[in-house]
Amino acid sequence: MKFELFDRDGRTRARRGRLHLAHGVVETPIFMPVGTQATVKSMTPDQLRDLQVEILLCNSYHLYLRPGYETVARLGGLHSFMAWDRPILTDSGGYQVFSLSDLRNITDDGVRFKSHLDGSSHFLTPETAVDIQRGLDSDIMMCLDDCLGYPATQLEAEKSMERSMVWAERCKSHFEKTNAGGRQNLFGILQGGVFHDLRRQSAERLIAVDFPGYAIGGLAVGEPKPLMYEVIERIEGHLPDEKPRYLMGVGTPADIVEAVALGVDMFDCVMPTRHARNGWLFTRTGHIVIRHAKYKDDPDPIDTACACPVCRTYSRAYLRHLFAANEILSSVLNTIHNIFFYLDTIRRIRQFIEAHRFDELLAEVRRESPPVD
Amino acid sequence: MKFELFDRDGRTRARRGRLHLAHGVVETPIFMPVGTQATVKSMTPDQLRDLQVEILLCNSYHLYLRPGYETVARLGGLHSFMAWDRPILTDSGGYQVFSLSDLRNITDDGVRFKSHLDGSSHFLTPETAVDIQRGLDSDIMMCLDDCLGYPATQLEAEKSMERSMVWAERCKSHFEKTNAGGRQNLFGILQGGVFHDLRRQSAERLIAVDFPGYAIGGLAVGEPKPLMYEVIERIEGHLPDEKPRYLMGVGTPADIVEAVALGVDMFDCVMPTRHARNGWLFTRTGHIVIRHAKYKDDPDPIDTACACPVCRTYSRAYLRHLFAANEILSSVLNTIHNIFFYLDTIRRIRQFIEAHRFDELLAEVRRESPPVD
Numbered sequence: 001m002k003f004e005l006f007d008r009d010g011r012t013r014a015r016r017g018r019l020h021l022a023h024g025v026v027e028t029p030i031f032m033p034v035g036t037q038a039t040v041k042s043m044t045p046d047q048l049r050d051l052q053v054e055i056l057l058c059n060s061y062h063l064y065l066r067p068g069y070e071t072v073a074r075l076g077g078l079h080s081f082m083a084w085d086r087p088i089l090t091d092s093g094g095y096q097v098f099s100l101s102d103l104r105n106i107t108d109d110g111v112r113f114k115s116h117l118d119g120s121s122h123f124l125t126p127e128t129a130v131d132i133q134r135g136l137d138s139d140i141m142m143c144l145d146d147c148l149g150y151p152a153t154q155l156e157a158e159k160s161m162e163r164s165m166v167w168a169e170r171c172k173s174h175f176e177k178t179n180a181g182g183r184q185n186l187f188g189i190l191q192g193g194v195f196h197d198l199r200r201q202s203a204e205r206l207i208a209v210d211f212p213g214y215a216i217g218g219l220a221v222g223e224p225k226p227l228m229y230e231v232i233e234r235i236e237g238h239l240p241d242e243k244p245r246y247l248m249g250v251g252t253p254a255d256i257v258e259a260v261a262l263g264v265d266m267f268d269c270v271m272p273t274r275h276a277r278n279g280w281l282f283t284r285t286g287h288i289v290i291r292h293a294k295y296k297d298d299p300d301p302i303d304t305a306c307a308c309p310v311c312r313t314y315s316r317a318y319l320r321h322l323f324a325a326n327e328i329l330s331s332v333l334n335t336i337h338n339i340f341f342y343l344d345t346i347r348r349i350r351q352f353i354e355a356h357r358f359d360e361l362l363a364e365v366r367r368e369s370p371p372v373d
Numbered sequence: 374m375k376f377e378l379f380d381r382d383g384r385t386r387a388r389r390g391r392l393h394l395a396h397g398v399v400e401t402p403i404f405m406p407v408g409t410q411a412t413v414k415s416m417t418p419d420q421l422r423d424l425q426v427e428i429l430l431c432n433s434y435h436l437y438l439r440p441g442y443e444t445v446a447r448l449g450g451l452h453s454f455m456a457w458d459r460p461i462l463t464d465s466g467g468y469q470v471f472s473l474s475d476l477r478n479i480t481d482d483g484v485r486f487k488s489h490l491d492g493s494s495h496f497l498t499p500e501t502a503v504d505i506q507r508g509l510d511s512d513i514m515m516c517l518d519d520c521l522g523y524p525a526t527q528l529e530a531e532k533s534m535e536r537s538m539v540w541a542e543r544c545k546s547h548f549e550k551t552n553a554g555g556r557q558n559l560f561g562i563l564q565g566g567v568f569h570d571l572r573r574q575s576a577e578r579l580i581a582v583d584f585p586g587y588a589i590g591g592l593a594v595g596e597p598k599p600l601m602y603e604v605i606e607r608i609e610g611h612l613p614d615e616k617p618r619y620l621m622g623v624g625t626p627a628d629i630v631e632a633v634a635l636g637v638d639m640f641d642c643v644m645p646t647r648h649a650r651n652g653w654l655f656t657r658t659g660h661i662v663i664r665h666a667k668y669k670d671d672p673d674p675i676d677t678a679c680a681c682p683v684c685r686t687y688s689r690a691y692l693r694h695l696f697a698a699n700e701i702l703s704s705v706l707n708t709i710h711n712i713f714f715y716l717d718t719i720r721r722i723r724q725f726i727e728a729h730r731f732d733e734l735l736a737e738v739r740r741e742s743p744p745v746d
Contacts, residue, residue: 082691321410321411329414332705
């Protein structure tokens with residue numbers, strides 16, 4: 001993997017870069033739509049390519065349980081299985097497993113958990129997390145980490161960070177042992193909660209292990225937004241400039257703009273796709289909830305400023321009808337719009353960085369985007 | 374509307390024709406996928422065009438209740454509302470209303486029924502059925518008829534046929550009164566159950582009213598298949614040669630081939646789309662049920678003989694995974710395959726008619742297609 005960092009905003013810490021991966025080039029900053037079960041819900045790969053999606057995130061936890069990573073491996077890996085020829089990043093499964101609060105038990109060796117599908121028992125270790133992602137054959141895989149919630153005490157955060165750092169070393173070691181073709185890349189994940197000193201220690205230890213990219217984990221887990229931005233701002237200077245930074249699970253379009261201004265390059269979030277299926281549609285001035293009766297006869301598009309194929313073709317009245325009638329096409333069209341909106345935000349981010357005026361986009365977003373929950 | 378009848382098989386009664394409608398030309402024999410609520414479930418209009426869908430059927434009953442035909446009319450009619458620029462045929466709503474056995478009451482004037490959505494009371498007459506379809510602005514609209522079930526006595530069938538013929542006259546009369554632009558067409562519908570004499574009377578009375586096309590209604594309602602074919606065979610000679618014949622709600626690919634051999638030109642059925650969502654996939658040698666465990670690691674396409682985009686791209690293993698994981702993309706891909714299969718059958722039907730060897734296709738279908746329920 002090669003990461004070119006070829007431009008900087010100058011006024012903020014925003015950066016323009018380019019990731020060269022086995023399945024193609026990804027421009028940064030980048031947003032990765034989530035394809036949990038080897039499909040971005042309701043989208044065909046053709047539709048994703050038309051939307052100019054450059055890279056997807058898939059979830060190891062779900063694919064490990066169903067259809068099983070051995071099945072995916074037998075069918076040629078995730079790219080072949082789901083007919084997606086562009087890059088894929090897989091998470092380690094850790095976040096999902098840690099979210100199964102009643103069904104899992106953590107030790108220094110790994111996490112024992114019960115499947116949410118059938119209650120069967122499984123044991124996830126740093127080594128098996130790498131093996132699973134080897135089977136999936138993603139372009140970028142993630143280390144298994146101990147995912148802390150919010151709030152947490154400093155002692156809890158320290159323990160979780162310590163364990164995550166040991167696991168990161170074990171992931172790296174197992175990754176190198178199993179490195180057959182050399183096309184995959186393993187990213188490290190920072191932990192340490194909202195404690196700046198722990199975050200800095202985490203960064204130093206990951207850098208000592210040496211990864212081609214660094215993710216900021218354990219944020220967007222319930223802490224106030226200003227605190228999240230503060231953690232990012234204070235850790236950014238401790239991360240190597242020449243490596244990509246990935247803020248996991250974030251966030252709203254405004255969050256992404258804020259984090260880009262703090263030097264983050266990569267993002268993923270279920271928000272555009274999940275909100276789409278619930279009829280929540282993003283616009284430059286906020287959002288609309290398409291089920292509302294006021295849209296019954298509304299001939300306007302979702303957003304008159306939007307150039308997406310849905311806004312160029314369909315009225316709010318039709319989209320409201322599809323939602324009210326519980327039609328599958330409702331999810332399809334809403335998802336196209338919301339992914340387009342996110343990727344359009346990303347395109348604007350890149351343009352403003354290249355124009356060295358990113359502070360203007362930041363000001364616009366702060367002025368016009370109401371909070372999104 | 375112009376109907377060109379430009380070729381005949383010769384060995385059977387199969388015909389090749391062409392319908393010229395306001396929104397385009399439709400080759401016959403034709404199969405019309407069903408877009409009940411102004412959407413073919415899970416398909417975008419682009420996907421339907423890619424599949425070479427030439428004409429859709431939409432259901433007046435559903436659209437009358439939701440979003441309401443006045444809403445559709447205000448938004449420019451069904452074509453504009455659902456962004457489908459090719460021809461549309463609408464049914465009258467009669468069949469759906471008559472299927473609400475506990476919720477409707479029939480008189481000579483019309484049918485009082487309760488909405489399946491909210492229990493509200495409505496009255497459908499031959500005149501309102503035309504008004505609704507005027508609002509929808511379909512290329513072809515259908516007369517309101519009294520839809521008989523199976524079995525029924527000769528007396529019941531006669532009464533239902535009589536009422537349908539009176540209603541056909543009223544539809545025609547109201548259609549002419551409301552004929553502003555002249556782009557729509559009204560088809561008559563034969564009734565008479567499985568009684569040949571009643572069917573002949575029905576044909577004569579409809580022909581006396583004079584319609585640009587004739588539908589055969591009241592079949593595929595539970596009667597044995599050989600009886601259905603017999604009714605079609607015996608009525609066909611009583612229908613004008615130069616007008617299109619439409620067999621409503623039929624059927625399997627084999628049924629369509631059989632009916633084409635008896636001189637039928639037009640078909641609609643929910644089977645390809647509904648079966649798709651249930652994981653029932655058509656193949657030249659029958660079907661497969663994609664949820665079966667035996668497909669878990671199967672790298673083959675649904676049908677190795679199929680040239681559809683799904684068979685060219687995805688394994689049975691992936692399609693089985695999507696179905697098992699209850700993913701929306703399962704419905705999308707299965708629907709693409711099944712519609713392609715139906716339209717591919719239609720393309721083969723046309724080729725065999727033009728080659729004047731339709732009996733060979735008929736023999737192949739009788740040999741290779743197991744019954745489909």
